[in-house]
Amino acid sequence: QDSFTIGITQNNVGVDSYQTTYEQAFIDAAEANDNVETVVLDAGGDVARQIAQMEDLIQQEVDAIIIWPTNGEAVIPAVRKASQAGIPVIVTNSNIAEPGFDFVASFSGPDNITQGSRSAEIMCDRFKEQGIADEAQIVQISGQPGYTTAIERAQGFEERLPEVCPNVTLLETQPGDWNREKSQQVMEAFLVKYDDIDGVYSGDDNMGVGALNAAKAAGRAGDITFVGATNFAVGYEAMEAGDYWGSIYQSPVDDAEAALQTALDVLNGEDVPFLNYFDTPKITQENMGEFSKPVF
Amino acid sequence: MTAAALRLENIVKTFPGVRALDGVSFDVRPGEVHALMGENGAGKSTLMKVLGGIHQPNEGTIHVGERPVVMQTPQDAKALGIMFIHQELSLATELSVAENIYLGALPTRGFGRVDRARLHADTQRILDKLRVSFGPGTKVGDLSIANQQMVEIARALTVDPVAVIFDEPTASLTDAEKVVLFDVIADLKAQGVGIIYISHRMEEIFRITDRISVLRDGQYRGTLDTAETDEDEVTQLMIGRALDLSRNTSHHQLGDVALEVQGLSCGRLYEDISFAVRRGEVVGFYGLVGAGRTEIAETLFGLREPSKGRILLDGSEVRLGSPADAIAHGISLVPEDRKGQGLVLGMNCRDNMTLPQVSDLASGMLTAEGAETDIFARYHESLDIRTPSWRQTVGNLSGGNQQKIVIGKWLAMKPKVLIVDEPTRGIDVGSKAEIHNLIRGLAADGYAVIVISSEMPEVLHVSDRIVAMFSGRITRTFSSEEVTEDALVQAISGLSEKPAA
Amino acid sequence: MQPGSLSTFLKRGAIWAFIAVELAFFSVAGQYLSVTDTAFLDLDNMLLLLKQSAPIGIIALGMTVVMINGNIDLSVGATFALAAIVLLDSMTWPIFAGLGDWVIPISWALALATGVVLGAINGFIVWKTGVDAFIVTLGAMLGYRGLVFMYNGEQPTSHLNWTLIDFAEAQVLGLHTATWFLLGTVLVLWLVMNFTVHGRNAYAIGDNREAAVNAGIRVGPHMMINFMLIGFLAALSAVVFYSESGSVNPNDGTLYELWAITAVVLGGTKLTGGSGSVVATFGGVIAIQLLRKGLGYIGADTETVNLVIGLILIAVLFLDRQLNVKGRQELRT
Amino acid sequence: MADTASTTDAKRGGKDAPPREPILKLVAKQGILIAFVLFMIGFALANSRFLDPENIMGVIRSSAILGVMALGVTFVVISGNLDLSVGSMMSFSTIVVLDLHDKIGPALAIPAMFALTLCLGAFIGFLVGYLKLNSLIVTLGMLSAIHGLTLTWSGGQNMDIADKSGTWFSVFGQGEMLGIPVPILLFALLAATLGVVLARTPFGRKVYAVGGNGTAATFSGIRRARVVFLCYLVSAFCVACAGLIQASRSLGSQNTVGQGMELEVLAAVILGGASLLGGSGAIYKTVIGVLILGFIQNGLLLIGLQFYAQYVVTWIIIILAVWLDIGAKRGRFLSPIA
Ligand SMILES: Nc1ncnc2c1ncn2[C@@H]1O[C@H](COP(=O)(O)OP(=O)(O)OP(=O)(O)O)[C@@H](O)[C@H]1O
Ligand SMILES: Nc1ncnc2c1ncn2[C@@H]1O[C@H](COP(=O)(O)OP(=O)(O)OP(=O)(O)O)[C@@H](O)[C@H]1O
Ligand SMILES: O[C@@H]1[C@@H](O)[C@H](O)OC[C@H]1O
Ligand SMILES: [Mg+2]
Ligand SMILES: [Mg+2]
Secondary structure, three states, X not given: OOOEEXXXXXXXXXXXXXXXXXXXXXXHHHHHOOOEEEEEEEOOOOHHHHHHHHHHHHHOOOOEEEEOOOOOOOXXXXXXXXXXXXXXXXXXOOOXXXXXXXXXXXXXXXXXXXXXXXXXXXXXXXXXXXXXXXOOEEEEEEOOOOOHHHHHHHHHHHHHHHHHOOOOEEEEEEEOOOOHHHHHHHHHHHHHHOOOOOEEEXXXXXXXXXXXXXXXXXXXXXXXXXXXXXXXXHHHHHHHOOOOOEEEOOOHHHHHHHHHHHHHHHHOOOOOOOEEEOOOOEEEOOOHHHOXXXXX | OOOOOEEEEEEEEEEOOXXXXXXXXXXXXXXXXXXXXXXXXXXXXXXXXXXXXXXXXXXXXXXXXXXXXXXXXXXXXXXXXXEEEOOOOOOOOOOEHHHHHXXXXXXXXXXXXXXXXXXXXXXXXHHHHHOOOOOXXXXXXXXXXXXXXXXXXXXXXXXXXXXXXXXXXXXXXXXXXXXXXXXXXXXXXXXXXXXXXXXXXXXXXXXXXXXXXXXXXXXEEEEEEHHHOXXXXXXXXXXXXXXXOOOOOOOOOOOOEEEEEEEEEEOOOEEEEEEEEEOOOEEEEEEOOOOOHHHHHHHHOOOOOOOEEEEEEOXXXXXXXXXXXXXXXOEEEEOOOHHHHHOOOOOEHHHHHOXXXXXXXXXXXXXXXXXXXXXXXXXXXXXXXXXXXXXXXXXXXXXXXXXXXXXXHHHOOOOOEEEEEOOOOOOOHHHHHHHHHHHHHHHHOOOEXXXXXXXXXXXXXXXXXXXXXXXXXXXEEEEOOOOOHHHHHHHHOOOOXXXXX | OOOOHHHHHHHHHHHHHHHHHHHHHHHHHHHHHOOOOOOOOOHHHHHHHHHHOHHHHHHHHHHHHHHHOOOOXXXXXXXXXXXXXXXXXXXOOHHHHHHHHHHHHXXXXXXXXXXXXHHHHHHHHHXXXXXXXXXXXHHHHHHHHHHHHHHHOOXXXXXXXXXXXXXXXXXXXXXXXXXXXXXXXXXXXXXXXXXXXXXXXXXXXXXXXXXXXXXXXXXXXXXXXXXXXXXXXXXXXXXXXXXXHOEEOOOOOOOHHHHHHHHHHHXXXXXXXXXXXXXXXXXXXXXXXXXXXXXXXXXXXXXXXXXXXXXXXXXXXXXXXXXXXXXXXXOOO | OHHHHHHHHHHHOOOOOOOOOOHHHHHHHOHHHHHHHHHHHHHHHHOHHHHOHHHHHHHHHHHHHHHHHHHHHHHHHHOOOOOOOHHXXXXXXXXXXXXXXXXXXXXXXXXXXHHHHHHHHHHHHHHHHHOOOOHHHHHHHHHHHHHHHXXXXXXXXXXXXXXOOOOHHHHHHHOXXXXXXXXXHHHHHHHHHHXXXXXXXXHHHHHHHHHHOHHHHHHOOOXXXXXXXXXXXXXXXXXXXXXXXXXXXXXXXXXXXXXXXXXHHHHHHHHOOOOOOOOOOOHHHHHHHHHHXXXXXXXXXXXXXXXXXXXXXXXXXXXXXXXXXXXXXXOOOOOOOO
């Protein structure tokens, strides 16, 4: 087997523990493989920096590039440059837009739209159990405005909810910026504004726990079903404590390892599916025993 | 009688809490030098700012020639041929001399490009008239204060003005530069320009002006023909009483040496300086601008590190690492640049005055506001500072009153050694006498005082001994009995080596 | 030599000296730490460096002018994003449908006009209200960002026009399109600041606003023009960058204001106005981009990159200060 | 007549009884207060819940963290400098105290966190005060460097207290005394203390002097470097307090909890009327600035505007508020800029 140099440009490592854990898992996986050397770069959420990093990786003549796009469309020309230079590109975690598909070897990651719809299903099922599916009112706290993951999850949720629970009302959506504190403030205002809130959907568990904290402080946590996404350790714990209802289980370690493996498969000339989704199952208080506690 | 070049009628200007001008009328004729006099805070600068389009009057009218005019901006005033040389330097220090002189009117040559050749040529012509040593390309920030003042003056010569306002132009000029300035004024006068001249220096007023108008507390007090009046009459009109401006004759009992300096040098700023000041003694330092007097003062105040020599206080050597050290040793300095070094312009009068001792006065952890107000009240009274209350922001005070705040600040420290650098720059005659008395009084109380001044009468008036400096070195020391004006002039121009006849 | 020009040279020199140090360091360190075989000082890599400096660089150059003028503009990041949206979106407007690729210059013009208008709004408010530019533009940083989001909600705005992309990716005489714009901006602003009345007045106003007013300069309109200029340049930066990338996220350009200001200050421009140089700012931009690029090249991880970039900014200031100490006879104030 | 007499008197200095300005005139000069009241009325009309005591408490409570940081930054700004590192430093304090909570117990974790945060403040104070480096760049650099430090400390992971229900540590963020949330009490206590320090102690006076004219302060024997240094220590202390409240409020945190707060804090301080040039500002004004920002955010949320419409409205309000403030001070609203 040949030895490969693989470059990766990540979205924004410092922003939350998912991304940090991903980076670490990626480095660990690469180190475990004697045939792989890596150049690990972080775009810090800035698309210009990411494009510059793509150019640098092309200039350094790496064998393959993995990209976690900051913007699924803006990076397309840079991806095209790589493919023109004969360097295969693997997209990880969140996909690039269709016009770029021609220049990409494969996508590996979760399906965020599906995640959103699954969260809607979890929420709906819970309301049905409680017998309030015809009157429940919910609010949504979305991720950082503008980010693909945030948009796709919200989209999946908002499309699926009326299909499964047509009578549930989504009162309002405000962004929580992937931030527990910000989300707590948003929830505080929701609690003042709405006397009756039956459910909260948050774009990830960090924000979900922020909302939970606000509800607890107002003494209203017991009446509310909290559903999130990306089950962080805090979310898992809150579920164990019976405060938080459900989420989507998604492992950054799987995410990173899948990306690396896909890159290696491509380099070794193996056949890889173009859309290489890894599964992100539903997790709720009821089935959480089947999952180990997230490490991040 | 010729028609006035400029005429102001019944000008009223108020600031919050202050009626700075209270129905002032005033005119200047073509080819006339008209002095505007009054105590600090009388409203002279304010009146001129009204004329320069900087302040809009609340009431009153302005005529240029026969025409009533309204001036909203300095631009308007300039367009009407009124040029203004400000009391406070108003220069862009990062720009060149030429750019400053033609600021707002730079010559161009298409596409908004500055015509640098023409700019420099035009500037050079003006600089030649002023007989200065720097060129058009020099950065203004690199010039001494005096030369910056010359740049201000140069501005007035860029156009053919109807009238030129000089607001205390000589406050920081040397005698030689003053002579040049007076020549320039004579030229302007010959061209039929009306000149308004503000100064607190009587000898200048009587030397160059034709008429004298006096303001007092924002009110017009009258106009005198210079030829038909004298200093006493003007003073009387200005402050309502006569003054005694005699030479110092009183002597106090001298005590021990308070401050001694031995062989002090600081690079090439000054070299091998030795002198001593005793308690009860006032030592005057006289010399030309740039002679290095300020640098010595700064060293004694812990602001500069000497390269050689020793400083002794009460006989023991001290190291002064900062003004805080110097103050702890009982040294105070009234600095020469009141705006830059003396005052926090945005702070109120009282807090400025008590700044060096705010910690000492404190009772417990808190500031002692009462004690501070008392201190302010004391110097407010004794220095006759014109301000409605201690709460007034210092920046709103007239130039002379600002200077008094700085003096009060250091007098209030009751220092062992008080150094004053140009203490009466911009101060009116009445207050000047007051400050001189204060300095003498301090000496009488046993303080050691050093007075740096570029005004010979002042040095002669307050000093027990006079140290003459030239180019960083002490050339001669005089006692007040032996000193003569001629000998002093010689000593500070480097000529003292020649044995006096 | 005129008095002060030696010290000016040393001061300006600090940033170039620092760039030299960076180049040397990353070349040597790269030998040991980099996993790739291409050298850091490789010509292509240096050409890329220039190109990659363009987005923040063009903004920083405009910031220099505004800061010399005694103001500041914190809204440039949002202006950048809004201009980008207009650029990309207008290419799809039905009224331009028949134009084919001729829509490109029109979209450019519209984007640039957007920047000018946003700058004019800031400038006008500063002029007429007398509220400090820092606050006006801090508010606008939020307000303009709001406009960005209003345009297309949270969705990115995208339009891939391959003609445009090919133009933007082109290299003429070895230099990328973006580099030409960057260098062109340096040249034009250098000429404006040093040789025109407008430029000299900009220094005068920043140095001593009252003196400028007294000299009859119309300070308000003058400052407004400079705000329009930086709005234009923020938009130009967007035009150059998004011509090549084809999609803008509503969050794009956040923190650009801080990086631009950092570059300007590293170049020696005073925050209080009145002095500074666009060429030195160019040096500041290169120094920052070099740092980012170099740290990536030697494989520093995220924590280290943050730590090192921060400390190095401080180190450059320190170096700069050491070069500027006037000696022991300096007044200790 | 009487009129003339009194002006002359005033000019002479009114030696016995310095004239005080009439209350009404004083109030009119506090444009920012007026702006504040106007917005409150506006929001109250738009949403009846706005003035609920519960809501008001809630807003003050969530403004407390920002507010505590703004108190410290007020010192720095008045001394003529900037502090852009407070957000990043607050994340650091929060992460550190949460991590140490489980390792050495809250009683030791709190002082340890304060010590570490003060070290960072001292470092900045040394660079800006003693080495006289430009504070904008130093604190911008530290914003990044401290973020790196935090990531290194936590490994980039969320930091959560294991036993959230069994710790007294929650008192600072979640507790109540006399029916008032502890964060509000802490904010009020700090504001009162620092307000007195700034307005009534020699140190406070020196802060104004150093910011107003550093050279003149030096010439007055003030050790300027030390004053600046202490201002950064005060700022770091406030950041540590904010971190404590933050950590205690949610008993767990991300590494980015304070991200972006530096500009919000600065906005609050400036909104309160402090000049970036230094030398002016006051603690009570900063408190008003903080409350304005807090209530705007809350009011707009209650009205239910989309977040981006909130951005635009906030922009307009900030500029109007400051305009009203300085307009009232100078007695006219059109700027004096020609
Ligand atoms: N902008 C201002 N705001 C408030 N008061 C002011 C302002 N400008 C001047 N004054 C007040 O107006 C009065 C007149 O000041 P002005 O500067 O005209 O005095 P002056 O005659 O020039 O004194 P000097 O000889 O000291 O220069 C003073 O009491 C001063 O405090
Ligand atoms: N024409 C000049 N151009 C540049 N620098 C000058 C010029 N004249 C003086 N200086 C500098 O200014 C300083 C001296 O200024 P200053 O006028 O304060 O001296 P001084 O002896 O204290 O005189 P005075 O007390 O009369 O002002 C010196 O450091 C000198 O180098
Ligand atoms: O939970 C999120 C993760 O799933 C996403 O991919 O990146 C941002 C995270 O907050
Ligand atoms: Mg005056
Ligand atoms: Mg001097």
